[in-house]
Amino acid sequence: MYSISSEDEDSYSCAVKRHEDLSSPAVYKPKTIVSVSPSGEIVEGSSVTLTCSSDANPLVDKYTWYKKNAASPKASGQSYSITNIISEDRGEYYCEAENKYGRLNSTSVHVDVHSVFPWVPVVGVGAVLTAGALLLTIYCTLKSVSILILTVRQCEGLPSDTAPQIDT
Numbered sequence: 001m002y003s004i005s006s007e008d009e010d011s012y013s014c015a016v017k018r019h020e021d022l023s024s025p026a027v028y029k030p031k032t033i034v035s036v037s038p039s040g041e042i043v044e045g046s047s048v049t050l051t052c053s054s055d056a057n058p059l060v061d062k063y064t065w066y067k068k069n070a071a072s073p074k075a076s077g078q079s080y081s082i083t084n085i086i087s088e089d090r091g092e093y094y095c096e097a098e099n100k101y102g103r104l105n106s107t108s109v110h111v112d113v114h115s116v117f118p119w120v121p122v123v124g125v126g127a128v129l130t131a132g133a134l135l136l137t138i139y140c141t142l143k144s145v146s147i148l149i150l151t152v153r154q155c156e157g158l159p160s161d162t163a164p165q166i167d168t
């Protein structure tokens with residue numbers, strides 16, 4: 001309680017004595033972290049959700065998603081879902097969280113997309129090499145046989161004592 005006199009007209013103020021249990025909460029810009037679901041290997045054609053979790057006071061007003069080295073934002077909202085993911089979606093992603101005290105980018109998370117059939121190129125190369133080896137073997141065998149036949153035909157006209165001996 002304060003004593004008030006006519007001289008104090010229009011000069012009122014109040015103060016609150018700070019107590020340990022009455023301290024106001026701190027205000028700060030967002031601190032963020034990104035999680036990927038499902039965790040583990042991401043296969044082409046599957047769906048992936050990136051979620052931006054933040055600690056901020058006051059709460060985050062706006063979330064924006066970015067892919068590193070991309071010209072524009074990918075999405076807005078606390079979560080970003082990529083359905084039917086393809087190899088072009090591979091890369092580093094991060095979110096930006098913003099409240100009235102500022103904005104902060106999360107650390108980036110790497111999204112790696114694996115082919116459904118990673119062995120297909122290996123099988124293809126193996127098949128081409130096998131077919132090539134088989135064709136080369138057939139070619140060489142036919143060439144040897146044709147040389148042998150030609151040699152036999154050339155030798156048929158020679159006297160038997162000068163003709164080369166050929167084992168069948």
